[in-house]
Amino acid sequence: MISEDYRSMLNGKSVIRQLSEYATARGAEIGYENVFDYSLGNPSVPVPESFTDAMIRLLTEEDPVKLHGYSQSQGIPAVRQAHADYLNRRFDMGYEAEHLFMTTGAAGAIAHAVRAVTAPGDEVITFAPFFPEYIQYVGRTGAVLKIVPADTRTFQIDMDALRDAFSEKTSAVLINSPNNPSGAMYTEETLTALAALMSGMQDRYGHEIFLISDEPYREIVFDGQTAPYPAHFYDNTLTCYSYSKSLSIPGERIGYVAVNPRAKDADIISVMCGQISRGIGHNCPPSIIQLAVSEVLGDTADLSVYETNMNILYNELLALGFEVTRPGGTFYIMPRALETDSIAFCNKAKKYDLILVPADSFGAPGFFRMAYCTDTDKVERSLDALRRFVRDNY
């Protein structure tokens, strides 16, 4: 019989998806270039040529049986070694190949990381605002997602609220910095305090509490900063990465879990992930994509457009009187709406062909998200609509 559980999910279409479909339909009417679609977080810049070159070289020069062969479920050994070497150079870590587990993007990484360090009924703490898919990513493992309310002043961590969220059942804390949807990047101070609090809770409860650090936006950081590397601050860290944003290849589904060598059971977590794969149909990420990314480690697409767009929007939003935290990275910005009901606010914006996403489903009611992964020209053309929208309504 059809699963009633999954059938019942069909009714709950995501707000983002609805708005994106509206934008597409509206685009069919007036031309998509005239729809200021800030709904979807899809990278808008091309993959670096080095990646394309690596793919073509692999296709033309390598033995096809080897090239397209199964990788081990943990990933191709040489690819894992190359990742360990790269991460060690970049972040001064002590990874070996055995600490890497190649995945089909960040979704695949989190699917494995959560299962590796939780038992059914265990609690995983995350922080509002958060990527709504976390509810499925965590909830469907059998663990329970607990949300710590947002510190809406800075979008760092409200440590008192976090302290209250821990319990005997807490097995993991899930962070996402730089953050979707707020654009905030956790500071060294935040990560230091987080690590101290988590260490104390490990002592209190007498068991490990893992930090699962979801870092697909690690390379999109503004103002010449670099993102502090959470595994530096806390031993029991599983770093989840995706190349979707840094290389602009979201469809190719490639990323990894990197197990901090100083973590408890660091030597077996990646092997355990291989076992987890067997139950969720993962097997291994595509071989050719594994090989190609390992040839361009450290390369990124030209990500500068995101900072350009952020500055344009941030300045305009400030000038229009919005309360808004300046993003440290990503391609998102999350201002407070100009009325309490951010859903009503975003609905009114649609009349100006501005597609804004109410942040209620991200756990930040009263705010809205703009995904500015789009041409700078279009961002500039949207400003007039934004001004008219605000002037006419508020």
Next chain:
Amino acid sequence: MISEDYRSMLNGKSVIRQLSEYATARGAEIGYENVFDYSLGNPSVPVPESFTDAMIRLLTEEDPVKLHGYSQSQGIPAVRQAHADYLNRRFDMGYEAEHLFMTTGAAGAIAHAVRAVTAPGDEVITFAPFFPEYIQYVGRTGAVLKIVPADTRTFQIDMDALRDAFSEKTSAVLINSPNNPSGAMYTEETLTALAALMSGMQDRYGHEIFLISDEPYREIVFDGQTAPYPAHFYDNTLTCYSYSKSLSIPGERIGYVAVNPRAKDADIISVMCGQISRGIGHNCPPSIIQLAVSEVLGDTADLSVYETNMNILYNELLALGFEVTRPGGTFYIMPRALETDSIAFCNKAKKYDLILVPADSFGAPGFFRMAYCTDTDKVERSLDALRRFVRDNY
């Protein structure tokens, strides 16, 4: 804390894996060309050039942002449409794009299909001998895998044993034809009888019982035959496919679920699979691989070597007095061992650098599997070792 559940799986290394590692280690001593390694079912022929050409064309001619962009979780619409059209031409079916769900290979396909048509505690029936990963593929969904004993005379289905296996809790029957490990292909008679029995059980229990048909070996069929298409025989069929064997690209993780348009709820099962993906980290199969396979539908690698190898081995095994069913397809053959304990039998074979896999873990104790996806030259060179092994020991 580390998951004790997954940690406990680390002790159970598969027999195939152990033997494959032994073969690799032995190869390091005496040269791998001298190890007659029949352990692993890895395709041994190159991908067709048309696939490589399609990949290179996509990489050089398409807009990279579009090419590498997210696909919908059900798959790229044009890819799904192309699959529907192809399957309709080939199998005289009535698929529309909405009936297709693109997956990361057969493992991904089964992970979705089982979840779509079962609830936790439901029973899924399969048949010995079977691919041992089914235990994980099915068991980790929450459903219970029930094994019908093999008909070791023909490796078709023992219908009486199947009838006894049904219960109120049966939600699905999982078949794999042509079969790993036996090489048997279900005849039209078998599929007709299976469909009749399943239809009767649907009536008896008053609910749907889905046929999940795992068909990665559909294109590797011998003696000029074609594999009967199970969805033709039974309406409630979910066809699970992988291009791993037909295109010789097992590492690239691409396949699909095709929902029979005549199945109950045929219009929503693929959408439900999209929901299932959210909980298991699947998202979408790699975009470029989706696009490339859709450009070469109907093409295959040169699969003729498998039939050549099968004939050589089958004739030699017969001549040596083995009881063996002639494979209808795949690149496996599964003779009865020459002593009751097939593990002891395979251990003795190692002294002749013959790597044979006892079929106990496939649910066929007393038999052994040979995976002859290798060069014909090596198969021929192995015959002397096989003869010496038999002569010296039996």
